[in-house]
Amino acid sequence: MARAQPAVDKRRLILDAAVRVFARQGFHTCRVSDIADEARVAYGLVYHYFKSKDEILDTLFLERWDVLLRAIAEVDTQEIPARQKLYAIAGFIVDSYRHDPDLMKVIIVEVTRAANTFGRTHLPQIRQAYEQIAAIVDRAQRDGSFRDTVTPDFAALAFYGAVEQVLTGWIFSLLPVGDREYEDAKTLIVETICGGLERVEGAQ
Amino acid sequence: MARAQPAVDKRRLILDAAVRVFARQGFHTCRVSDIADEARVAYGLVYHYFKSKDEILDTLFLERWDVLLRAIAEVDTQEIPARQKLYAIAGFIVDSYRHDPDLMKVIIVEVTRAANTFGRTHLPQIRQAYEQIAAIVDRAQRDGSFRDTVTPDFAALAFYGAVEQVLTGWIFSLLPVGDREYEDAKTLIVETICGGLERVEGAQ
DNA sequence: CGGGATTGACTGACCAGTCAATCTGTTCCG
DNA sequence: CGGAACAGATTGACTGGTCAGTCAATCCCG
Numbered sequence: 001m002a003r004a005q006p007a008v009d010k011r012r013l014i015l016d017a018a019v020r021v022f023a024r025q026g027f028h029t030c031r032v033s034d035i036a037d038e039a040r041v042a043y044g045l046v047y048h049y050f051k052s053k054d055e056i057l058d059t060l061f062l063e064r065w066d067v068l069l070r071a072i073a074e075v076d077t078q079e080i081p082a083r084q085k086l087y088a089i090a091g092f093i094v095d096s097y098r099h100d101p102d103l104m105k106v107i108i109v110e111v112t113r114a115a116n117t118f119g120r121t122h123l124p125q126i127r128q129a130y131e132q133i134a135a136i137v138d139r140a141q142r143d144g145s146f147r148d149t150v151t152p153d154f155a156a157l158a159f160y161g162a163v164e165q166v167l168t169g170w171i172f173s174l175l176p177v178g179d180r181e182y183e184d185a186k187t188l189i190v191e192t193i194c195g196g197l198e199r200v201e202g203a204q
Numbered sequence: 205m206a207r208a209q210p211a212v213d214k215r216r217l218i219l220d221a222a223v224r225v226f227a228r229q230g231f232h233t234c235r236v237s238d239i240a241d242e243a244r245v246a247y248g249l250v251y252h253y254f255k256s257k258d259e260i261l262d263t264l265f266l267e268r269w270d271v272l273l274r275a276i277a278e279v280d281t282q283e284i285p286a287r288q289k290l291y292a293i294a295g296f297i298v299d300s301y302r303h304d305p306d307l308m309k310v311i312i313v314e315v316t317r318a319a320n321t322f323g324r325t326h327l328p329q330i331r332q333a334y335e336q337i338a339a340i341v342d343r344a345q346r347d348g349s350f351r352d353t354v355t356p357d358f359a360a361l362a363f364y365g366a367v368e369q370v371l372t373g374w375i376f377s378l379l380p381v382g383d384r385e386y387e388d389a390k391t392l393i394v395e396t397i398c399g400g401l402e403r404v405e406g407a408q
Numbered sequence: 409c410g411g412g413a414t415t416g417a418c419t420g421a422c423c424a425g426t427c428a429a430t431c432t433g434t435t436c437c438g
Numbered sequence: 439c440g441g442a443a444c445a446g447a448t449t450g451a452c453t454g455g456t457c458a459g460t461c462a463a464t465c466c467c468g
Contacts, residue, residue, distance in 0.1 A: 041414085043415080045415075113372070117232075145402065146401045150396050154392050157369045165365025166362070172327060188353075192358070193400065196398055196399045197354060197400075214447080236423075246449040250425095257424070411466105413464100413467095416462105417463105418459105418462105419460080419461105425453090426452085427453105431449085432445100433445095434443105435442105435443090438440095
């Protein structure tokens with residue numbers, strides 16, 4: 001039985017240290033000893049709590065992705081226009097980055113975009129996010145607020161791609177970072193995907 | 205002096221084999237001996253032509269990215285609407301994937317999206333593509349064909365992000381593959397980013 | 409005292425990169 | 439024309455270092 005109230009949760013300590021190390025050096029280029037050092041914990045303890053180095057990353061991803069999937073599902077239950085739903089989802093992801101940039105960096109760089117390794121492993125989870133977004137677009141097309149020139153699947157891909165690319169812009173320092181920029185980004189992503197870049201003749 | 209017309213260019217043979225191996229197993233998980241085997245060449249020959257395993261990937265990326273940058277620049281010299289320029293760029297990238305999916309997979313997965321390793325190394329090249337696209341958007345905003353609600357930098361990111369995500373969809377088998385799908389994708393990407401998802405009141 | 413928590417030295421596997429040896433085609437001289 | 443001399447191409451066994459994962463010993467709480 002686990003202790004009721006341990007002074008410090010070493011398992012959590014290791015996970016948090018791993019986030020920092022993975023973000024700094026990347027999963028492949030860091031050593032397990034780097035994680036142990038960062039957590040100020042003995043090497044062997046890492047293997048007391050985790051079966052392997054891979055399992056640490058898996059845990060981090062699944063923990064966070066589950067939160068994301070729930071957030072999207074929650075947004076979808078609200079009675080608001082599709083544009084506002086997409087705004088809420090983009091906002092949630094941007095705020096996740098604001099709250100813990102390292103964690104989001106790790107999830108995107110090491111999992112979501114790692115087509116040969118963890119991305120393949122977690123494809124079902126990733127796919128689920130796309131499907132939930134596609135469902136929102138689909139409903140908007142049926143109620144007439146979205147045009148049906150683009151398939152929902154495709155729209156979901158483009159929307160999520162734009163969001164991820166913006167985070168990548170921050171990760172790569174290609175975009176300026178700051179509270180103002182984060183708020184702007186939410187609006188701009190939705191404005192681009194929903195409103196489009198082109199001027200429309202006859203609109204306002 | 206190099207032989208005028210060698211029966212086979214072993215250097216090329218190694219590069220092409222590396223594309224297949226990197227696409228199949230990923231850069232980090234493959235061994236140099238896998239590349240040599242795939243090329244049906246002795247292990248040591250790889251090091252006769254390349255300084256290191258990294259240099260092989262660098263070569264592949266730089267070769268192809270140079271072609272892309274030239275293509276974008278070429279498109280931009282034409283006297284056509286911005287939407288058609290973006291269509292041409294999306295088309296070029298999609299056709300690159302159609303022509304050699306393995307190579308594009310490697311470039312995207314192992315370089316463009318590898319924020320901790322090769323992505324960092326080649327950031328200047330990657331940035332250049334964004335800047336060229338942003339310049340197209342900027343000009344379209346000045347001539348009035350694009351709205352100026354979204355900054356050109358941001359629009360470039362969203363556009364490129366959507367394109368890359370569609371390729372990722374093919375790489376992950378999330379999207380159906382085929383000549384028809386490739387052509388549709390070109391249109392849909394541009395339709396989404398330029399036209400937007402929303403129905404516009406009063407338009408046609 | 410019993411058992412989970414914690415330690416860190418150790419091992420076995422793996423693999424990038426080296427290198428000395430060999431091969432193959434070219435050049436040039438007698 | 440034969441063949442000597444050379445140079446780059448090609449070979450693959452080997453080395454040195456790295457590191458994930460193991461494990462026996464120790465600690466410490468209840």
